[in-house]
Amino acid sequence: MSYLTPLLSSLGPWAAVLVGAVLFVETGLLVGFFLPGDSLLFAAGLLASSGVLSAPVWLIGLVAWLGAALGDQVGYLIGRRWGVRLIVPREQGGHRPRWLSGHHIDAAHEFFLHHGHKAVVLARFVPLVRTFTPVVAGTLDMPRRRFTAYNVLGGALWVLLLMAAGWYLGDVPFVATHVDLVTLALVAISLIPAAVAVLRRRASSRGEQAPEDDPENDSDKNAVRLP
Known part of the structure; x- marks a missing residue:
């Protein structure tokens, strides 16, 4: 943001x-x-509320919504075409690229399995997970029309709520003079759901003791589950 904020102001x-x-690109x-x-x-x-940006706020919101919605559609198509290779780890017979974080994909996979199709909307508000949830949705054959509807709705809510927060808080003197600090705080707050999910998953894994040397159990672990 330290690079993007002055760039926004100059464009x-x-x-x-x-x-x-x-x-x-993010989604x-x-x-x-x-x-x-x-x-x-x-x-x-x-920045739009304070007059720093010359573009009208409705235009910024519209283009942001289009970028977010189109990004998710591309992610969905990637999932439909190459998703299994991305989701299944190499040690389980998949072809996940080494540069791609398996932890992020696994988190998005679990998020989708837990929330079902509404995860397409909810993931918008969870950093990292929102990048990979469309891929998971495509991999698990979520119907295209339903995905598109949830995608359009989720993108609109995400853009509207966050830009509205910036617009109305722009009148607060402290916020207006500490943009970088406020955006860092926003990042920290937005990471809370992901952190809670990780802690719950770790606590659950410690409490469960899977039977060892059980071929049937191993096959369940290796399968790509459907919602």
């Missing part, structure tokens, strides 16, 4: 294109999981 009307492009190309989508939307709303 004029093209700031909307930058926001849309960042959200597209659609697998390599953008490190990009600050939440912070960028919040900062865009804040």
